[in-house]
Amino acid sequence: MEQPPDQSKRPWKFSTFVYSSSILFLLLAIFLLSFTTTDLYKTQSLRFTFTANRISSYIQFLLGFYDGTPKSKSETRNLASSTSHCVLWMAPFLSSGGYSSEAWSYILSLGQNLRNHRFRITIEHHGDLESVEFWNGLSKETKELAIEMYRTQCSPNETIVVCHSEPGAWYPPLFETLPCPPTGYGDFLSVIGRTMFETDRVNPEHVKRCNQMDHVWVPTEFHVSSFVQSGVDSSKVVKIVQPVDVDFFDPSKYEPLDLIAFGDLVLGSGMRNLGLGFVFLSVFKWEQRKGWDVLLKAYLREFSGKDNVALFLLTNPYHSDSDFGNKILDFVEALKLEEPGDGYPFVYVIDKHIAQVDLPRLYKAADAFVLPTRGEGWGRPIVEAMAMSLPVIATNWSGPTEYLTEQNGYPLMVEEMSEVNEGPFKGHQWAEPSVDKLRVLMRHVMSKPDEAKVKGNRGRDDMVKNFAPEVVAKVVADQIERIFEDKIRK
Numbered sequence: 001m002e003q004p005p006d007q008s009k010r011p012w013k014f015s016t017f018v019y020s021s022s023i024l025f026l027l028l029a030i031f032l033l034s035f036t037t038t039d040l041y042k043t044q045s046l047r048f049t050f051t052a053n054r055i056s057s058y059i060q061f062l063l064g065f066y067d068g069t070p071k072s073k074s075e076t077r078n079l080a081s082s083t084s085h086c087v088l089w090m091a092p093f094l095s096s097g098g099y100s101s102e103a104w105s106y107i108l109s110l111g112q113n114l115r116n117h118r119f120r121i122t123i124e125h126h127g128d129l130e131s132v133e134f135w136n137g138l139s140k141e142t143k144e145l146a147i148e149m150y151r152t153q154c155s156p157n158e159t160i161v162v163c164h165s166e167p168g169a170w171y172p173p174l175f176e177t178l179p180c181p182p183t184g185y186g187d188f189l190s191v192i193g194r195t196m197f198e199t200d201r202v203n204p205e206h207v208k209r210c211n212q213m214d215h216v217w218v219p220t221e222f223h224v225s226s227f228v229q230s231g232v233d234s235s236k237v238v239k240i241v242q243p244v245d246v247d248f249f250d251p252s253k254y255e256p257l258d259l260i261a262f263g264d265l266v267l268g269s270g271m272r273n274l275g276l277g278f279v280f281l282s283v284f285k286w287e288q289r290k291g292w293d294v295l296l297k298a299y300l301r302e303f304s305g306k307d308n309v310a311l312f313l314l315t316n317p318y319h320s321d322s323d324f325g326n327k328i329l330d331f332v333e334a335l336k337l338e339e340p341g342d343g344y345p346f347v348y349v350i351d352k353h354i355a356q357v358d359l360p361r362l363y364k365a366a367d368a369f370v371l372p373t374r375g376e377g378w379g380r381p382i383v384e385a386m387a388m389s390l391p392v393i394a395t396n397w398s399g400p401t402e403y404l405t406e407q408n409g410y411p412l413m414v415e416e417m418s419e420v421n422e423g424p425f426k427g428h429q430w431a432e433p434s435v436d437k438l439r440v441l442m443r444h445v446m447s448k449p450d451e452a453k454v455k456g457n458r459g460r461d462d463m464v465k466n467f468a469p470e471v472v473a474k475v476v477a478d479q480i481e482r483i484f485e486d487k488i489r490k
Helices: 014-032 039-049 052-063 098-112 132-136 140-150 204-212 221-230 292-302 324-335 356-364 380-387 435-447 449-467 469-489
Strands: 086-091 120-125 159-164 190-194 215-218 237-239 264-267 278-286 309-317 346-350 368-371 392-395 410-412 414-419 429-433
Touching: 086 098, 098 120, 098 140, 098 159, 098 380, 098 469, 120 140, 159 469, 190 469, 204 221, 215 221, 215 469, 221 237, 264 324, 278 292, 278 356, 278 380, 292 309, 292 324, 292 346, 292 435, 324 346, 356 380, 368 380, 368 435, 380 392, 380 449, 392 435, 410 435, 429 435, 435 449, 449 469
Parallel strands: 086 120, 086 159, 159 190, 190 215, 215 237, 278 309, 278 368, 309 346, 368 392, 392 410
Antiparallel strands: 264 346, 414 429
16 A cells, blocks of 8 residues: 655645635734624635634645644534544535535535445535625534534645536635645545536636546536546546435425515516416526527517516526626517517516525415526525426436436427537537427426426436435435545555
């Protein structure tokens, strides 16, 4: 077996020194300047809570002062006496994006289903900005588990690191973030990259970063194919699907959210006190990839005020401002659609933060979920809607092909592939879903409620059978234990 490097003789890493120094100066500023409970103070305090301890332990290890021995009972509450094996899971835990939600789904699944496995888990925020609002919206149990895992102490040379983010955040990072792995690739037992892309390929720079990893976990067969075709070593690529918390997203447990109380009316008029009628829901970041333009074209061409239908868009900015109402009005004007004699159908925008604990109630308030996306890494809102027994219309390409079928939902046909015109994936290809087919499917789901209900129930059954936390946790844990066993044999 190859001996780990002698850390006491290892050269000092300047990036580690700079990062640790910035944390110490930040803490000093918080106390000396007597910050109040402003957003800045809250964000920096949250950042310090989830970084300072870990940085300190890494510095000690680099200098040869830290031997991995627990320092107190409070730091090792979930220490299994039978093993020193540990997994450091680094992800955007304190943000609210797709990687954050996926990382939480893994951590919660493993935290609840690790009794029969021989390793511990510790977590670290990495890869995105912190959001106090998101953290405050998590359940008490989730926060307690996060803090408990964070306090777990591990020796780097007994640790597998999971870098759960886009490859630009991996060591050395291309932007300001705690790098993953924190001190480079040679200090840890093994390093896993967990990532995905929404286009037909992987950038050469990201291929290079993937090939630095010992293993690369991707969520679907679509990604296995696109990564390998792009040049990622096929021996490194492993499909690990994403779990969905079917116990949390259980329609039998919730009453519907009052959508009108949260939504702002953008289009449509009439007697809203008569009820919303049939409700379509879509959840997405405001970007071209999500196909909001395709959705509005299909919806406004297919329905009018007489149809007693409403479309709710839960959205948030993505490199843009949040003036979504005017963006929609400008888009409708540019379409040059003639307004129906009985007016436009209702379109509402929800741009307020919906706490994680209230998301099931949001889905419960809808009759169908629709997302004509141009490309998904996985499609978290889609599987959440399916777990809530909603009939789902989503593009039949990229991530959703792993779980969406004609039996459990309504796959939307791709009309053609188009080139990405801007951003980091410029020149790549993604899907252009059919506006006409979307019109047909939305009308069909509304007109055939019994059929839609059957498909919605089948969708939940498939989520429970194939993507429940205990199912995916076993797959992940088995993969991790296999890596430990391989390292021990060597």
